Amino acid sequence: MKKLVCILLTLCMLMSAVSVLAFEQVLDENGSPKYTSSANYTNSGDINDTNTEYEFKSPSGYYYTVIPVDTVTVDGEKQYLFISNNYYGKFPDGTVALTGSATKEEREKFIFDPEITTSYAYWLNNGFFDGSKKAVAVNSNGGVALDSEIASYIRTHDWYVNGYNGKSTDNTYIDKKYNFDYTVNCKVAVLSIDDIVKYAQYMKKTLKSAGSENTVNADTYACILRTFGALDGAGASSLIKRQNPASGNAANSGSSLCGIRPIFYVSEDYFKNVKLDLTTAGSEVKKIISELNPSVYNDDELLALKGIYTLTEDGSSESLSTDDWYNTAGATIANGTINLPGVGGRFLARNLPGNVKGGIINIETKVIGNTAGSSLNIGFLDPSSNSPSFRYPLYFFDGNFLGYYAEAKTGTGTKYKRLDNNDNDLWYTHFASPRTLRLTVNLDTGNCYVSVSGEKAGANTTANIRYSLGTTVVPYVDSAKTFSRIVFYNSSSIATTLDDIKITYDPNGNAIKSVKKTGDKEIKITVEDYVDLKDVTKDSICLTANSVSAISKDENTITATLTNKLTDGNTCCVIVNDMKRNDVGSANYTIIGNSKVFTVKTPTETVIGAPVISGNLTSGSTVSAASAVTKGTLTDVKPVQFAIAAYNGDRLIGAKIVSVADVNTAAELKAEITLSENATEVRAFIWDANNYPICSAVSKNK
Structure with missing residues (x-):
């Protein structure tokens, strides 16, 4: 009895470790075996090494591309298609090249059907899968089994194989059932030509040797495809289909070029349980992880997954890092602050981790000097330019005045229409030291707003103005441009002192979805679902030529009671500060740049x-x-x-x-x-x- 139990347990373990194998003929609408031909594939440039948005490197050192178009959900579980970007080596039982005189048994090794126990398909789902039989290295490249870290997350899938020739007659070397399309249910497969056509725009061309960082890109390292080649041919040696990593092309070839580039479906639990290096993960991979919100990442990492990052400089180091700062102005650190000398045409620029286009940038800094003649301009530098002269949304002048440049214009005389319908420049007068300056720029619309030490706009011309431009007038920043640096520029001869610089970039844009007038003195603000409104008060909301006297909130709306009546037809801008994200735990991050331009309209009932x-x-x-x-x-x-x-x-x-x-x-x-x-x-x-x-x-x- 004990012996029988042991046998049963052994069988159960084997069944759990090995994929379920099942060949099934594909039938057409008439119930007859279906045949779909596959052509060769010539890479027109879709498969290239710049396709990195969907690629990542696993902690175990293997490279994968996630294919977004074929994600499936099985029993409530999301499963993602992974294409390996590694060359594993050769099928160990297929290292001897086939010739035209090869027997049926020898050729069966290269049919993608795991029910053929001598085939590479069987090996992929058994010895290769469980590590008991490694691939054979080629010139010291590959020679390993499947990435063991990912194996337990791989799910079975019905893999489609195009038939050999669609004929109902017997073949010399191939069983007749393979003449027609079929599926096999297993875990590990290789690409087909149809896969390549479908996924080319996401695929990497050049592969790395599995288990190392060596690049393999010659025909010697071509990888077998599950699409049939001329396997029943007589007197020929180009009997299999393969893809060349040097060109990306697919064609018939000799079986000696039978390298392995596996593909498989992986459970969403992989992204939930395995922590990836986010610095090497592609942008689309980060989005996938962000949507799953896995607990293996801390709050700051979850922000990074959403593309949000914060850069700081508090003057605590001895000098400005040359990796972080582009310092043509010769700015220095002394007594814990940053000294920005007045050097004509030179500037201090903080390098961003990558080029940005769209989204919202928030810049905060303490400005300490108020000596007459000192100045500060804050702007943006695009990657193609060494001069940010026409990219400044904001400047100080003489240590007392705060104003704006319009895009592509300079000088103190620039005029444009503000939301409160004044044709004057925006100024902050009587700038006393020190003050905390906050500039927010919406790169989607080009609009900006500014605050100085949190002061609100007043009724007279000397007050701080913090409202953005409307959508019908010239934007401060050209939203079509890409930017790579935040620039601090002192155009005067007097030094300006900065401290506690904080730059936050959020690619997600505004969290405000809509603003509507719901009464003579009332507006309703609707925000995105990821917003937490618990810290928002009436003082968090600024409105053109108006103020908020009271608010009420529910899950994603704010109803604000205003001091002044709203006039139909006026264009207004509302700004909401102090909103948090509800999907990043306790991360110390306030959603920034939440401004919305809207036209006042009296609501009407049906x-x-x-x-x-x-x-x-x-x-x-x-x-x-x-x-x-x-x-x-x-x-x-x-x-x-x-x-x-x-x-x-x-x-x-x-x-x-x-x-x-x-x-x-x-x-x-x-x-x-x-x-x-x-x-x-x-x-x-x-x-x-x-x-x-x-x-x-x-x-x-x-």
Whole structure:
């Protein structure tokens, strides 16, 4: 009995370690075996080594590309298609090249069917999969088994194989069933030509040797495809299909070029449980991980996965890092602060981790000097330019004034229209030392806003202005440009002192979805689902030529009561500060740059017209009633009841009630009845959800 139990346990272990194998013929709509031919593939440039957005390096040192178009969900689990970017070596039982005189048994090794126990498909899902039989190295490249770290996350899949030739006759060297399309259910496969055509735009061309960083890109390291070659041919040696990593092309070749580049479906649990090096992961891989929100990453790493990063400089080091800063101005650190000398045409620029286009940048710094004549410009530098002269949204002048440049214009006389309809430059006057400057730029729209030590805009011309431009006037920053550095520029001859520089970049753009007027002194602000509003107060909200006296909040909306009435037709900008993300735990990150330009419009309710009754009031006639619906701008759900009733004198002879869940979604209201006898009158009624009448009509038999 013990021996039997041991045997059963052994079988269970083997069954759990080895993939389920199942050959299944593909049938056409008539129930006959289906045949789909595959052509050769010539790379037109889609497969290239710049396709890195979907690539990552595993902690175990293997490279993969995640294919986004074929993610599947099985029993509630997401499964991602991985293509290996490693060359593993050769199929160990296929190292002797096939010739035209090879036997059927020798050729079967190169049929992708794991039910053939001598085939490379069987080996991929057994010895290669569990590590008991490694691939054979080629010139010291490869020679390893499957990445063991990923093996437990690989799921079985039905892999499609195009038939050999679609003929119903027997072959000399290939069983007839392989003439037609089929699927096999297993874990590990290799590419087909159809896969290459479909996934070319995501694929890397050049491979690395599995287990090392060596690059392999010659025909010697070509990899076998599961698409049939000329395997039944006689007198030929180019019997298999392979892809060349040097060119990306696919064609018939000798079986000596039978390298392994595996592909497989991987559970979402891999991304949840295995922590990747985010500095080497492609941008699209980061998005996948971010959506899964795995616990193996800390809060700051989760922010990085969303593309959000913060750069700081607090003057605590002895000098500015040459890796972080482009310092043509010769700025220095002394007494814990940054001294920015006034050197004409030179500047201090913080290198960003990568080029940015779109999203929002927030720049904060303390400005300490207020000596007459000192100045500070803050702007952006694009990668193709060494001069940021026309990229400044903001500048200080004489240590007292804060103003703006419009895009591609310089000088203190630049004019444009602000949201409060003044044609003057924006200035901050009486700039006392020290002050904390905060500049936020929306790179999607080009709009900016600024605050100095959190002060709000006042009613006079000497007050701090912190409102952005509207969408119909010249933007401060050209949103079509790509930027690589944040520039601090002192255009005067007097040094300016900076401290506690903090630059935050958020590629996600505004978290405000919409702003609508809901009353004479009320607006409703709707934000994205990832926003936490708990820290938002009435003082967090700024509005053009207005202020907020009170707010109420629910999950993703803020209703703000204003001090002044809103005037229809005016263009306004609302800014909401102090919003947090609800998907990054306790990360110390406030969502920035949340401004929204909107046109004030008085909300209107949906109007229901009086019912119009039509039809004869004689027995057997159909009488209908219809009310036109004029949609308003308010979207609150408004259920109504629409009824039609027929009377003969005081006696009710027929009625129909139609319930409408939301009149805002209806083009019209309509009901009808067929009379069982002559009627003296027909009435139509409309009630709201509280049974209050809205309108009615009557039609009498004359």
